[in-house]
Amino acid sequence: MFSGPLGVAVDSKNRLCIIDPAEHGSDGARLVGIGVATGNVVKEIRFSSNIAPLGSFLQDSRIDPNAKTAYIADASFWRRSPGIVIVDLESGKARRVLDKHPSMMPMNLLVCNQIKDMRQGNRVNESVTNG
Secondary structure (H helix, E strand, C coil), rough: CCCCCCEEEECCEEEEEEEEHHHHHCCCEEEEEEEEECEEEEEEEEEECCCCCCCCCCCEEEEECCCEEHHHHHHHHCCCCCCEEEEEEECCCCCEEEECCCCCCCEEEEECCCCCEEECCCCCEEEEEEC
C-alpha cells in the first residue's frame, strides 16, 4: 500500500521503481521495485529517519543506466532542507548529499507570463521574462 506514489520510472532491469514519500517522512519513506512482467515486488528499500526525516518530500527519481544507483530529489517543502538521496540499489544503502546547499535552495525570482506574474509572498527581488 502506498501513501502517495511519486517518482515512477522503469529501470534497465524492467523494474517499475516507485517512491513512497510516506506523508512527508512521517511514516517511513521507501523506494519500491516491481517487476513489470510479474507485477511482484522485487525490491523494497525503506529509508531511515536520517535519510528521509520528518518534513522531507522524496518526489522524483532517476535510475542510472546499469540500474545500480537511484538518485532521488527531496524537495523538503516544510523542513526547508532540500537535497539529494543517493541509493545503492543492490545493498539498499542510502546517503543524503547537498542538504541546504545553495544549488538546492529556491531562487528568489519573479516568473512572468502573458497572463500574470507568478509571485510567492513578498520575496521577489529579480525577474525572469520570456524574451
